Amino acid sequence: MSTESASLKNYNTFALPVNTAHLVIAEQIEMMIKAWQKAQKRQEPFLVLGEGSNMLFLENFAGTVVINELKGIEIREEQDAWYLHVGAGENWHHLVKHTIECGIPGLENLALIPGLVGSAPIQNIGAYGMELRQVCEYVDLLNLTTGEIDRMDPQRCEFGYRESVFKHEFKQGFAIVGVGFRLSKQWCPQLNYGELSKLDPQTVTPQQVYDAVCATRRTKLPDPRVMGNAGSFFKNPQVSGDVANELLTQYPSMPHYPQSDGQVKLAAGWLIDQCSLKGYQIGGAAVHRQQALVLVNTGNASSQDLVALARHVRNTVASKFDIWLEPEVRFIAATGEVDAIEVLS
């Protein structure tokens, strides 16, 4: 289906009232390729969109937005594991729920993350002590110009913390069309994160981990259907061991997570909270009262309100801690993605 000048309000979880010049709902790969060719011919910008749960549209989009609706979940059981091939347009949480219902463990820690399966590898989604890369077997990447599909193994995906090659080398002219998963039969519950550590690793079931993750998320994170948001607005910053130690002498209770490379990850939400910014509001945009890392649309925020608020949060944290937060959310202008740090500087 193809529509001229369509609203994207229902296609971005901030619920910003922006439009796109053309909207294509792609149920088949051929539709994506056709939309790309047409946009190339018109020399217009092109954007593949999932559920818009990690996006901040700065203004109307002056080109074609393709909504990915490539469906299908295939499950193959082998002796050691279940192997899944999933269409990029499947909803991520539905996949998690479906596997748990089928008695297939392994995705439970990643329950309730909004968005589509095809978007999940792009920032290597992670939560509650787990990341997508631990279960990803391959990513099927479509070259929109040649029509070829390249099956990429995890090494080639260059997964990192909220990072992958899909944010860089394969950003333009490519679309993820399917993702493969390997869910081992040797299930090992991941219970390191806060509330989950109360569960008994000897007796706990995947369903119980799934329920605990869902319950925790519901208490902390606002439901975008009720209040517009895009989850964590900023990434958790990584600093050197020396910087972390210096801060710890001043703030002994500061949450900190030593990494294998000697760096220390800090909690951006804690840093923002320490600046007493919870509830701080500019226009219709506010810092969430339960989780300072989430910026919300209280009802009628404009893109400019959100940018002004993000800039204020970033500057305030920098003047108190000398740490510059980097947005996790992708900033989209009329002709495509722009550098979020430049926008906020």
Ligand code: FAD
């Ligand atoms: P979109 O926002 O639509 O797109 C994201 C980017 O991927 C865009 O640049 C888009 O152009 C590109 N893209 C999308 N689909 C394709 C494709 N098929 N091929 C190529 N490029 C594509 N994230 C976490 O990691 N952990 C969390 O715990 C978490 N919690 C969240 C909680 C809430 C309440 C919200 C609103 C968000 C949360 N997020 C979290 C962020 C978000 O859910 C993820 O980034 C998710 O993977 C985005 O999926 P999406 O389909 O909405 O992608």
Ligand code: EPU
């Ligand atoms: N904290 C505060 N005040 C706040 C928020 C957090 O003091 O307002 C403290 C918490 O008490 C805790 C620490 O900061 O000690 C970390 O907070 P939390 O466990 O809530 O996690 P987070 O670091 O804020 C990250 C991810 C989330 C993911 C959760 C759970 C990033 C940027 N965010 O949040 O992912 O769901 O951990 O694993 O890494 C997302 O990416 O959109 C997202 C929601």
